[in-house]
Amino acid sequence: MTDQVMIFDTTLRDGEQALAASLTVNEKLQIALALEKLGVDIMEVGFPVSSPGDFESVRTIASHIKDSRVCALSRALPGDIDAAGQALNIAEAFRIHTFISTSDVHVQSKLRRSFDDVLEMGVKAVKHARRYTDDVEFSCEDAGRTPIDNLCRMVEAAIKAGATTVNIPDTVGYTLPSEFGGIIQQLFNRVPNIDQAIISVHCHDDLGMSVANSLTAVAFGARQIECTINGIGERAGNTSLEEVVMALKTRSELLKAHTRINTQEIYRTSQLVSRLCNMPVQSNKAIVGANAFSHSSGIHQDGMLKNQNTYEIMTPDSIGLPQNILNLTSRSGRHVIKHRMSELGYSEDDYNLNELYESFLELADRKGQVFDYDLEALLFFNNQRQDADFFELDYLGVQSGSEVVATATVKLKAGDKVMTEAATGNGPIDAAYHCLSRMTGYDITIDDYSIKAAGGGRGGNQKADIKDALGKADIVAKYQGRTFHGMGLATDIVQASAKAFVHVLNNIHRAETIAKEKEKQRESKSA
Numbered sequence: 001m002t003d004q005v006m007i008f009d010t011t012l013r014d015g016e017q018a019l020a021a022s023l024t025v026n027e028k029l030q031i032a033l034a035l036e037k038l039g040v041d042i043m044e045v046g047f048p049v050s051s052p053g054d055f056e057s058v059r060t061i062a063s064h065i066k067d068s069r070v071c072a073l074s075r076a077l078p079g080d081i082d083a084a085g086q087a088l089n090i091a092e093a094f095r096i097h098t099f100i101s102t103s104d105v106h107v108q109s110k111l112r113r114s115f116d117d118v119l120e121m122g123v124k125a126v127k128h129a130r131r132y133t134d135d136v137e138f139s140c141e142d143a144g145r146t147p148i149d150n151l152c153r154m155v156e157a158a159i160k161a162g163a164t165t166v167n168i169p170d171t172v173g174y175t176l177p178s179e180f181g182g183i184i185q186q187l188f189n190r191v192p193n194i195d196q197a198i199i200s201v202h203c204h205d206d207l208g209m210s211v212a213n214s215l216t217a218v219a220f221g222a223r224q225i226e227c228t229i230n231g232i233g234e235r236a237g238n239t240s241l242e243e244v245v246m247a248l249k250t251r252s253e254l255l256k257a258h259t260r261i262n263t264q265e266i267y268r269t270s271q272l273v274s275r276l277c278n279m280p281v282q283s284n285k286a287i288v289g290a291n292a293f294s295h296s297s298g299i300h301q302d303g304m305l306k307n308q309n310t311y312e313i314m315t316p317d318s319i320g321l322p323q324n325i326l327n328l329t330s331r332s333g334r335h336v337i338k339h340r341m342s343e344l345g346y347s348e349d350d351y352n353l354n355e356l357y358e359s360f361l362e363l364a365d366r367k368g369q370v371f372d373y374d375l376e377a378l379l380f381f382n383n384q385r386q387d388a389d390f391f392e393l394d395y396l397g398v399q400s401g402s403e404v405v406a407t408a409t410v411k412l413k414a415g416d417k418v419m420t421e422a423a424t425g426n427g428p429i430d431a432a433y434h435c436l437s438r439m440t441g442y443d444i445t446i447d448d449y450s451i452k453a454a455g456g457g458r459g460g461n462q463k464a465d466i467k468d469a470l471g472k473a474d475i476v477a478k479y480q481g482r483t484f485h486g487m488g489l490a491t492d493i494v495q496a497s498a499k500a501f502v503h504v505l506n507n508i509h510r511a512e513t514i515a516k517e518k519e520k521q522r523e524s525k526s527a
């Protein structure tokens with residue numbers, strides 16, 4: 001048996017079933033192209049009989065994808081299979097996936113048939129699909145709750161009918177790893193023709209077992225895992241692609257299997273799917289969560305600075321993230337502060353570490369996370385004992401609408417001076433940013449911009465009350481190769497965005513003032 005595990009991605013089929021709003025054909029194509037780059041072996045991209053839109057998107061994707069096999073789903077009904085075959089036949093090589101339930105509760109209550117009828121439908125479906133392609137996958141829906149004798153009969157019959165892959169789904173995420181592994185083991189022991197097909201698994205995460213179940217199945221001989229990016233899918237979701245792939249890569253000595261996934265594409269693909277599907281990735285999500293490679297406590301940060309192996313079992317680079325993150329929080333220690341200050345260009349002569357650390361702790365207790373510009377502000381504050389903002393937004397007026405060019409007028413206090421500027425832009429926020437950049441002469445690139453509702457009765461299942469909601473704008477900006485963060489809060493999102501930009505301007509100004517002071521001190525030392 002080969003030790004390559006095929007990765008069957010179903011983000012665009014099972015994953016899409018969980019979305020509040022369907023993706024457009026173009027959005028699906030963008031995801032399909034990213035999956036191809038990621039190196040998935042097979043991508044399941046829709047259920048063509050379900051709607052003309054789904055048929056069209058399967059056909060569009062099938063016409064663009066060359067390096068992965070494109071697959072579509074169908075019930076065990078001739079009309080469904082014909083729709084899948086007709087949507088896919090534009091591709092050079094494709095797979096038809098047909099399925100029928102085999103568990104007692106599904107057979108009796110949902111399909112309202114006998115198991116023998118279902119078995120016959122499954123066999124006929126596989127034979128019908130073989131008229132379109134040699135690559136036919138058959139799934140025994142709810143296999144996890146199917147009596148093992150029936151499951152063995154169904155698998156044997158499907159292979160005999162021509163299925164080249166037989167999928168064993170834990171449709172409702174009910175089984176535990178030992179139990180699911182046992183099912184796969186029994187199939188290998190009892191189904192005489194099992195070596196004529198690839199055994200696949202498709203696990204759901206209702207009890208949080210989907211990754212463990214999939215990996216256990218591999219240990220017992222399964223050679224295809226069905227999964228989705230970020231684990232999206234019906235109810236609690238599917239097996240997450242990034243987790244199984246990185247587990248197989250990181251623990252290959254134990255799992256003795258590998259995939260052909262280009263893991264450096266994982267992070268990019270995860271971000272794309274999250275953005276297009278409007279499904280944020282939880283920050284503590286394994287592999288792709290914002291915290292997966294960030295370290296917050298002093299002992300860990302100290303260890304990481306000495307040897308990354310102390311707290312990282314895989315490198316951020318292996319999933320396409322440039323570097324790990326050492327978060328500065330009240331749990332951080334002096335080692336990481338010293339390290340960060342040196343990365344910002346300060347030598348130990350420039351500040352008193354104990355004094356800086358004490359004021360850092362005070363700020364971190366109030367604020368949570370401390371950023372580079374905070375450290376510089378602290379240094380400035382410790383040196384100057386005053387921390388007034390240089391720039392202040394005095395007035396902001398905007399005009400925008402579908403029929404007018406967005407225009408902003410801004411009055412900005414800069415120390416003792418008051419400046420006024422007007423500019424146009426792609427929208428009112430863009431126009432305000434043009435004014436502010438022009439007035440200050442800072443050539444800033446915005447790397448990240450987000451606006452979120454803060455307050456206003458949000459949280460739990462409560463509905464946001466629009467009139468009370470505050471807009472919180474966050475921007476991450478680059479100026480002369482350094483990163484600055486700015487935050488603005490206002491009931492008007494354009495105001496909040498402008499305030500965030502002014503916050504960035506103040507942080508840049510502060511950093512420049514400190515740099516000038518350092519230079520002066522150096523000059524007076526050397527004189």
Ligand SMILES: CC(=O)SCCNC(=O)CCNC(=O)[C@H](O)C(C)(C)COP(=O)(O)OP(=O)(O)OC[C@H]1O[C@@H](n2cnc3c(N)ncnc32)[C@H](O)[C@@H]1OP(=O)(O)O
Nearest residue numbers: 017047049050051075076077099100101110111141171234
């Ligand atoms: C576990 C999974 O994720 S399965 C995939 C789930 N995906 C989807 O459901 C895709 C979106 N679905 C749809 O667009 C629609 O449900 C359609 C087009 C598939 C069917 O729509 P309708 O014909 O109106 O039927 P509806 O969805 O209400 O009911 C499903 C019917 O299919 C039958 N059925 C369900 N699964 C199968 C199967 N694998 N093979 C054959 N028949 C099946 C049901 O018994 C029911 O038949 P009945 O009308 O005789 O009772």
Ligand SMILES: CC(C)C(=O)C(=O)O
Nearest residue numbers: 099139141169171202
């Ligand atoms: C169609 C099958 C594979 C499925 O999605 C499931 O059982 O969850």
